[in-house]
Amino acid sequence: MVPGGFHYDLPMPALPPTGNHLIVCGDGPLAYRITLELTSRYGETVVVVLPSLLRNHGPQIGALSGVTVLEREELTTETFAETGVASARALALVGQDDMDNFHAGLRAQELNPDLRLVMAAFNRRLGEHFRGFFTDCTVLSSSQMAAPSFVAAALGEPAPSHVRVSGRTLYLARRADVPAGHVVCGLEVPDDPAGTTQLIAPEALSDVPDGLVLAVADGTPRDPLSRKRHPVRAFLGIARRLAWNKFGLVFAVLLMVAVAGFLLLLQVRIYSATDAVYLTIMDITGSALTGYKITGPEKLSQILLTIDGMALLPLVTAIIVGARLTASIRGDRRPRGGHVIVAGLGNVGMRVVGELHDLGFDVTCIDRNPEALGIPLARRLGLPVVLGEAYREETLRAAGVGNANALVSVTSSDIVNLETALQARAMREDLRIVLRLFDDDLAQRVQKTIGNVVSRSVSYMAAPAFAAALLEHQVLRTIAVGRHVLLIADVRVEPGADIAAQSVTELEGDGLARVLALQVRGTHRFDWAPHRGYLLAAGDRVIVLATRAGLSRFLAGNRPVIPSL
Numbered sequence: 001m002v003p004g005g006f007h008y009d010l011p012m013p014a015l016p017p018t019g020n021h022l023i024v025c026g027d028g029p030l031a032y033r034i035t036l037e038l039t040s041r042y043g044e045t046v047v048v049v050l051p052s053l054l055r056n057h058g059p060q061i062g063a064l065s066g067v068t069v070l071e072r073e074e075l076t077t078e079t080f081a082e083t084g085v086a087s088a089r090a091l092a093l094v095g096q097d098d099m100d101n102f103h104a105g106l107r108a109q110e111l112n113p114d115l116r117l118v119m120a121a122f123n124r125r126l127g128e129h130f131r132g133f134f135t136d137c138t139v140l141s142s143s144q145m146a147a148p149s150f151v152a153a154a155l156g157e158p159a160p161s162h163v164r165v166s167g168r169t170l171y172l173a174r175r176a177d178v179p180a181g182h183v184v185c186g187l188e189v190p191d192d193p194a195g196t197t198q199l200i201a202p203e204a205l206s207d208v209p210d211g212l213v214l215a216v217a218d219g220t221p222r223d224p225l226s227r228k229r230h231p232v233r234a235f236l237g238i239a240r241r242l243a244w245n246k247f248g249l250v251f252a253v254l255l256m257v258a259v260a261g262f263l264l265l266l267q268v269r270i271y272s273a274t275d276a277v278y279l280t281i282m283d284i285t286g287s288a289l290t291g292y293k294i295t296g297p298e299k300l301s302q303i304l305l306t307i308d309g310m311a312l313l314p315l316v317t318a319i320i321v322g323a324r325l326t327a328s329i330r331g332d333r334r335p336r337g338g339h340v341i342v343a344g345l346g347n348v349g350m351r352v353v354g355e356l357h358d359l360g361f362d363v364t365c366i367d368r369n370p371e372a373l374g375i376p377l378a379r380r381l382g383l384p385v386v387l388g389e390a391y392r393e394e395t396l397r398a399a400g401v402g403n404a405n406a407l408v409s410v411t412s413s414d415i416v417n418l419e420t421a422l423q424a425r426a427m428r429e430d431l432r433i434v435l436r437l438f439d440d441d442l443a444q445r446v447q448k449t450i451g452n453v454v455s456r457s458v459s460y461m462a463a464p465a466f467a468a469a470l471l472e473h474q475v476l477r478t479i480a481v482g483r484h485v486l487l488i489a490d491v492r493v494e495p496g497a498d499i500a501a502q503s504v505t506e507l508e509g510d511g512l513a514r515v516l517a518l519q520v521r522g523t524h525r526f527d528w529a530p531h532r533g534y535l536l537a538a539g540d541r542v543i544v545l546a547t548r549a550g551l552s553r554f555l556a557g558n559r560p561v562i563p564s565l
Contacts, residue, residue: 021045022470023083025075025104026094029438030120030142032057033463034092034470039066042471047083049075075104080111090116090470098122102130109134118469122347138469142462144477147351149461153434153454154340154356154406163477164351165488165543166517166526169217169358172479175205178215185514185545187212187486197486197547198511214479214545216528217358251315257308258284264301284309339364341399343390343420344411345374348436348458352408357381364399366390391419396427406432414438418446421453468548475551476543487551488516488543491558495538498557505532512550517543 024035027050038044049070053062062069072079075093085091091108093101101119108115117137121127127139148163163170170184186200189212205213258280265276283305294302339362342353349365350373356363364384367375378385388395390409401407401424409420417435424431433453437443443455468487469475477488493500499507504515518530521539536542544554 021047021084021088023047023049023085023088023091024094025049025092026120027051027056027058027061028094028096029057029457029459030094030462030466031092032060033459034094034466035061035064035067037463037467038470039064042467044471047088049079049083075100075107077107077111080104080108085111085115088112088115090118092118092120092466092470094120094466096122098126098130102133105130105134105137116470118466120466138475140462140466140469141347142458142466143347144351146456146458146461147348147355149456150348150352150408150410150434150436151355151359153456154352154408154432155359155361156406156432163479163488164355164358165476168528169355170214170479171217171359172212173215175211175213178213182215182217184214184216184516187214196512196549199508199514199545199547199550200511201508201514217360251312254308254312254315257304258312261301261305261308264297264304267297280305284312338362339400339404341366341396341401341404341407343367343407343409344417344436345369345372345378346410346412347373348410349408350374350377352410353378353381353383357383364404366395366399389416391416391423393423393427396420396424401427401431404428404431406434408434410436414442421450425450425453479545486545486547488545489551489554491542491544491554493536493538493540493542494558497538499536499554500538501535502557503533503535504530507536507554508532510550510553513544513546513554515542516545 022038022044024031024038024046025048031048031050035046035048038046043066045066045068047068047070048061049072050056050058050061051073052058052071053069058069061067070079070083072082085108091105093104095101095104098121101121105117105119108117113135115136117134119127119130119137119139121130121139121141127141131137131139144164172187175183175186183202183205185202186205188198188200190196200211202213205211261283262276262280265271265279266273271279280301283302340356341364342349342356343366345353345365345367349367353363353365353374354377363378363381364386365374365378366386366388368387368389369375370387375385384399386395386398388398390396390411396407407421407424409417409424411417411420414437417437421433421435424433435446435453435455437446437455437457438459439457443457443460447453447455464485465475465478468478468485475487475489479486479488504518508514515530517526517528518534519526519541521537526541526543544551546554
């Protein structure tokens with residue numbers, strides 16, 4: 001017995017007599033949010049397996065209605081048998097250890113080979129390999145699901161409108177803001193939550209010129225955080241950085257001496273302005289011809305310029321060499337301004353950086369660990385990286401907080417994220433700040449209390465995708481559009497299914513689904529511009545954008561034909 005009177009060997013509470021329930025394994029914030037989503041939004045019956053009702057989010061999970069809780073330290077075969085896994089529809093494994101989730105999935109599949117599995121994976125690449133061990137398995141990353149919301153908040157957009165699928169970033173925008181050829185489909189979204197969103201083919205968008213569209217990003221700069229800067233502001237920025245450089249004062253003095261020498265040459269009437277410029281340059285480089293018959297002002301100018309050149313040329317060389325060493329060897333590039341600062345290059349931060357760069361925005365990265373997960377990505381993209389504690393004033397100044405457009409703090413520590421946000425706000429009250437907080441209740445209260453700060457909980461944003469994957473099938477991403485949700489699913493055409501031998505155009509006829517990409521059986525890459533007249537065949541894979549009703553219809557037509565005995 002543990003404190004509070006709970007027993008780990010308590011008998012399993014009675015399950016619904018019909019089975020057909022869902023199982024969630026875990027006691028973290030993600031497990032709680034998935035369970036809440038399933039019970040409150042979909043009215044599902046859920047069995048939760050967790051180590052203790054007293055630890056982590058156990059008390060919150062135990063307080064949910066429609067939930068049966070089983071306290072077990074390990075996810076053994078006996079534990080799964082107690083959950084009624086043989087009659088369950090789906091199982092979510094959302095523990096903190098990828099290998100534990102994988103091992104538990106293998107045990108559950110032995111008891112129910114047809115069980116749908118939804119598995120959380122910290123290591124996304126390893127998680128994709130896990131899928132091959134199971135009949136029906138979806139591997140999701142909470143950081144991947146949550147990153148678009150951080151990006152949207154940093155850009156000042158009202159909804160998490162960017163998703164990354166198979167190396168491509170898709171985003172929502174007004175049609176007028178999207179370059180030609182980048183539109184995937186148009187969206188007609190009703191105000192009524194009970195209404196149905198319609199997906200419109202790009203060629204039919206002439207009827208809705210100002211509507212929403214889903215587009216693919218390729219790094220093209222977009223307002224309001226564009227890579228293109230006004231030339232006057234760019235010149236002033238260079239001048240400011242030069243003035244604050246450690247050689248700035250010396251350089252300014254030497255430049256003033258050169259100007260004085262030039263003005264002295266203008267006093268000699270035989271020289272025009274162009275001749276004076278020529279002689280000034282020659283004197284500075286030590287190439288001037290001397291003569292005792294020249295006038296006094298010219299002699300003085302020559303002496304000043306020659307001595308000035310002896311100091312100026314080594315100084316310019318030092319600045320250039322120092323800049324090259326800083327940028328090429330240490331990678332310590334200076335931010336150009338108008339950028340977004342991302343603090344924390346873990347799973348979430350790495351994805352935020354990748355999406356911001358894909359969308360055409362300048363990014364400066366901060367992390368205290370030179371071996372952080374996202375450092376190689378930042379180096380490969382040529383982004384400035386500042387190594388240090390994000391909450392320190394000198395670190396934020398090095399990252400260019402003075403002329404940044406937004407700060408996104410997504411480290412793994414709530415304390416660090418909150419302290420970073422408060423320090424940045426003390427330095428710049430007008431700075432847009434987005435911070436990650438694991439506790440969603442705390443995130444909401446911080447956002448209400450502190451002005452110009454947006455707080456996000458990863459588990460809160462990722463839970464709908466996990467819940468949808470449990471109920472639908474192979475859901476890769478979800479896109480929030482107002483009060484409506486679109487799903488992106490990876491579907492393999494089953495032998496004998498109704499959708500086999502149908503063209504892509506036929507499948508899109510009702511406006512509830514849109515085929516984004518097609519991988520023909522026997523090939524290894526998706527075609528992101530499939531021919532709409534292509535007839536699907538067994539073994540083909542399609543990435544589909546659909547409403548919930550559209551995906552259900554699509555999957556209903558993909559049921560394999562079971563031969564009769």
